[in-house]
Amino acid sequence: MFPDASQIVFGLTALLIVVSALFVVTARNLVHAALWLIATFAGMAVLFVLLNAGFLALVQVVVYIGAISILIIFAIMLTRRVMQDTGPQTNANWYWGAAVAGLVFVGSLVLLSLPNALTPGGASVVPGFSQAPPVIPSEFANAADFNTATLANLGLALSSPDHYLLPLLLVGALLAVAMVGSINIARDDKERE
Amino acid sequence: MSIPLSWYLALSAALFSIGVFGVLSRRNAVGVLMGVELMLNAVNINLVAFWHYGAFGPSTGLAFALIVIAIAAAEAAVGLALIISVYRRRKTVVVDDVNLMKF
Numbered sequence: 194m195f196p197d198a199s200q201i202v203f204g205l206t207a208l209l210i211v212v213s214a215l216f217v218v219t220a221r222n223l224v225h226a227a228l229w230l231i232a233t234f235a236g237m238a239v240l241f242v243l244l245n246a247g248f249l250a251l252v253q254v255v256v257y258i259g260a261i262s263i264l265i266i267f268a269i270m271l272t273r274r275v276m277q278d279t280g281p282q283t284n285a286n287w288y289w290g291a292a293v294a295g296l297v298f299v300g301s302l303v304l305l306s307l308p309n310a311l312t313p314g315g316a317s318v319v320p321g322f323s324q325a326p327p328v329i330p331s332e333f334a335n336a337a338d339f340n341t342a343t344l345a346n347l348g349l350a351l352s353s354p355d356h357y358l359l360p361l362l363l364v365g366a367l368l369a370v371a372m373v374g375s376i377n378i379a380r381d382d383k384e385r386e
Numbered sequence: 387m388s389i390p391l392s393w394y395l396a397l398s399a400a401l402f403s404i405g406v407f408g409v410l411s412r413r414n415a416v417g418v419l420m421g422v423e424l425m426l427n428a429v430n431i432n433l434v435a436f437w438h439y440g441a442f443g444p445s446t447g448l449a450f451a452l453i454v455i456a457i458a459a460a461e462a463a464v465g466l467a468l469i470i471s472v473y474r475r476r477k478t479v480v481v482d483d484v485n486l487m488k489f
Contacts, residue, residue, distance in 0.1 A: 218405075371461075
């Protein structure tokens with residue numbers, strides 16, 4: 194059967210993500226690796242749009258592309274002198290890493306191909322899970338209404354004590370602690386006097 | 387308009403394995419951190435894909451993915467601060483050379 198539009202978009206995005214991720218781990222120049230990392234994050238944002246999670250796509254662009262990539266590039270620039278682009282960029286035992294990574298990949302695919310909750314007729318262990326691709330519920334006139342309702346649901350769930358208010362507060366506290374701690378760690382010792 | 391869930395899971399497995407390889411093989415500590423970011427992104431694909439296919443209620447997957455993104459930001463900040471601190475004291479960012487606590 195001929196692939197439809199969303200499948201073509203998924204294929205191209207998956208290709209972009211996998212190829213740029215491979216360049217992230219193999220590029221000799223770390224600045225190039227960081228730029229390929231940005232390409233991977235952009236592909237992830239496209240994937241979130243495909244999955245009807247527009248808000249997450251926005252967060253992906255703002256947090257990952259906007260903040261984390263810049264942080265990583267700054268760290269590369271600040272530690273550049275010792276790590277010239279000559280010499281091996283992988284450690285001596287890199288083939289063990291490749292073997293473990295290949296094992297993880299093949300193992301995941303084997304697990305995925307075994308009869309499980311995802312295959313038709315397999316035991317359904319996930320509540321509410323359906324193998325059928327999701328359709329927009331009939332009470333919504335169009336996809337935009339559905340996405341608005343999804344975002345409203347997420348906001349309510351994140352601010353309700355019955356759902357994710359406590360995790361949200363904990364993450365906020367963790368972020369604050371991490372920021373203060375990293376400033377303290379990275380501060381120059383001479384400035385403490 | 388249908389992409390099987392297993393496609394997302396296979397892509398996520400590929401991305402996670404590439405991240406594992408990056409973590410295990412890079413000499414530069416910043417490269418190791420980039421591998422960790424790839425692995426966290428692979429997890430996010432899984433969470434959002436399961437959410438899209440209706441598992442665990444209307445907003446659970448999204449909330450978890452948001453929390454993972456926030457934790458990844460915290461982890462990147464602390465990790466890079468550690469790398470800069472190590473670089474300042476020992477003039478190296480090669481993880482093999484930072485072996486003071488190696489038993």
